[in-house]
Amino acid sequence: MNENTGDTILRIEDLAVHFPLGGGLFGGPRRLLHAVDGVDLELKRGECLGLVGESGCGKSTLALSILGLQAPTRGRIILDGQDVSGASAGRKARARIAQMVFQDPYSSLNPRQTVRRTLEAPLRLHGISASSEIEGRVADILKRVGLRPEHAERYPHEFSGGQRQRIGIARALILEPKIIILDEPVSALDVSIRAQIINLLLELKETLGLSYIMISHDLGVVEHMSDRVAVMYLGRIVETGGWEEIFTNPQHPYTRALISAIPDPFRRSRGAKITGEIPNPLDLPTGCSFHPRCPEARDICRAPSTPEFRQVGKGHLVRCRRVGEIGMPEKALLA
Numbered sequence: 023m024n025e026n027t028g029d030t031i032l033r034i035e036d037l038a039v040h041f042p043l044g045g046g047l048f049g050g051p052r053r054l055l056h057a058v059d060g061v062d063l064e065l066k067r068g069e070c071l072g073l074v075g076e077s078g079c080g081k082s083t084l085a086l087s088i089l090g091l092q093a094p095t096r097g098r099i100i101l102d103g104q105d106v107s108g109a110s111a112g113r114k115a116r117a118r119i120a121q122m123v124f125q126d127p128y129s130s131l132n133p134r135q136t137v138r139r140t141l142e143a144p145l146r147l148h149g150i151s152a153s154s155e156i157e158g159r160v161a162d163i164l165k166r167v168g169l170r171p172e173h174a175e176r177y178p179h180e181f182s183g184g185q186r187q188r189i190g191i192a193r194a195l196i197l198e199p200k201i202i203i204l205d206e207p208v209s210a211l212d213v214s215i216r217a218q219i220i221n222l223l224l225e226l227k228e229t230l231g232l233s234y235i236m237i238s239h240d241l242g243v244v245e246h247m248s249d250r251v252a253v254m255y256l257g258r259i260v261e262t263g264g265w266e267e268i269f270t271n272p273q274h275p276y277t278r279a280l281i282s283a284i285p286d287p288f289r290r291s292r293g294a295k296i297t298g299e300i301p302n303p304l305d306l307p308t309g310c311s312f313h314p315r316c317p318e319a320r321d322i323c324r325a326p327s328t329p330e331f332r333q334v335g336k337g338h339l340v341r342c343r344r345v346g347e348i349g350m351p352e353k354a355l356l357a
Contacts (some may be wrong), residue, residue, distance in 0.1 A: 030100075031089065031200060031233050032120075034245035038257075039083050039214030043304065053304050057083040059257035060328070061097070065201065070227065070234040070249030072265065074280065076240060078300060080257040081237045085203045088235075090116045100199060114148065121194035125206035127186035131178040137164075137189055138174035141196050148197060163192045166229075168222060184215035188222070195226070203235045208243060220247060241284050245269050250337070253277045256303060256311040260330075263338030273340040275318045310343065317342060 029132065039058040057276040058080045065071050075080050086092035088099060089114045090106065098107045103118050107275060131140060141160045150156060161171040167188040178186055194202055204223065208216040224247065227234060238244050245265060252262040253276065261274040272278045279296045298315040301307050307314050313323040322343050323329075331339040334346075 026276040029066050030064050031067045032063075032235075033098075034061055034063040034084075034088075035065075035098040035100070037061045037084070037087060037099065038095045039080070039087055039092060040095040055101075055303050056306060057256050057303065058087065058094075061254075061257070061259055063236060063252060063262070065233055067200075067233055068227075068231055069249040070236055070247050072236045072238065072244035072251040072335055073254060074238060074240065074244055074251060075254035076300060078303075081256045082205060084235060084254075085122065085205060085235065086314055088116075088119055088201075088203065089092075089113070089122060089162045117199070118148065119143070119199055120197055120201040120203065121197065121199045122203040122205060123187075123194045123207050126191050126210045127183055128178075128210070130190055132185060133178050134159060136175055137192075138175055141174070141187065142191070144197050150301075159196060160314075162195050166195070166226065183211050184218060187211060187219055191222070191226070195230070197299050198230075200231075201233045201235070203237065205237045205348050206237075206239070211237070216243075222296055223247070241269075241280060255279065256301065256306065258311065258341065260312065260341045261339065263335065267335055267338045271335075271338075273334050273338070274312075274342050275316045276312050283357060310341075320344065 037058055038056070038060055041057060042052050043053040043055055044052045045234050046232070048330060049226065061084060073084070075081055075198065083092060087094050088101070100106075101116060104115075106116055138160060141163065142156055144158060145156050150159075153310075160174055162175055165170055168187055169185065169192070173181075173185075178189070181189065185213075191207075207223065208219050211219060220243065223234070226232060234247070236244055236247055248265045249351070250263065251265050251268040253274065254260070255276050261268065261277045268277065271282060274280050276296070293330070296315055297317075301314055307324075308326050310319070310329050311323045313319040316323065325343070329341045329343050331341050332345050334340055
């Protein structure tokens with residue numbers, strides 16, 4: 023099924039991923055872990071969408087669903103005009119559209135394979151067998167990521183962490199996809215190398231016309247790279263909007279707390295610190311899932327239904343019942 027998406031290259035509608043736990047040989051009640059719970063999201067062509075939230079909120083599970091590596095419980099994924107939600111949607115077809123750069127460049131590369139074999143494998147899997155074409159594409163992609171063609175004959179252990187991540191980026195780009203999912207792409211690197219990789223990713227985005235989903239808990243990186251930001255908590259998107267709106271005028275208490283934690287002497291406090299632990303996803307709180315940790319919570323926040331999105335500005339949506347009632351801090355100064 024083909025759908026005209028215009029400037030939208032990825033659209034996610036009411037996506038949920040639930041994992042049944044319990045039962046089995048030892049009996050006991052079967053319960054559902056709500057890893058992703060009703061996500062609606064869009065990615066525009068040529069933009070970088072930052073996806074942020076604490077560990078365990080469902081960011082990586084959402085990414086795996088987009089790539090076809092995790093079957094959704096319900097919902098739709100429209101990828102470059104194609105509905106790929108069903109089980110019949112092949113991974114090979116998705117791989118020509120969307121690829122991932124993984125967090126750890128040390129473990130994401132096969133130590134027994136040369137760089138050439140790592141880069142050749144997806145080409146051969148997708149029916150490209152001419153040696154001259156493979157040779158040319160491997161050499162070209164290595165140059166694009168700042169490596170030399172002769173690096174193709176080396177093994178991963180012969181490279182630094184930053185160089186290994188460049189190889190991971192080359193592997194993601196070798197099939198010429200339109201979307202790259204960046205799963206914490208610089209968190210495992212030395213601080214001195216991070217800026218180089220970020221600048222490389224921004225350069226590739228412009229020259230190749232790529233669309234990015236940047237998954238990160240480092241809001242400083244997200245602010246630097248993203249055009250729009252989606253904030254995720256316990257499997258749901260709680261706020262989304264342009265990066266400037268999110269970082270200077272956060273409306274959800276969770277977003278405000280995340281941003282106030284960014285270590286930057288030029289920023290003013292935007293909200294109280296988050297206290298308490300993330301609720302058990304097997305036993306979600308009623309109403310707003312953030313209310314047990316929210317300093318602004320009131321009885322209305324505990325009402326049984328899930329809060330609906332409210333529009334507070336152009337493209338700025340917030341899932342909070344108290345929008346407009348909470349005393350917002352002054353807009354922060356940008357560094």
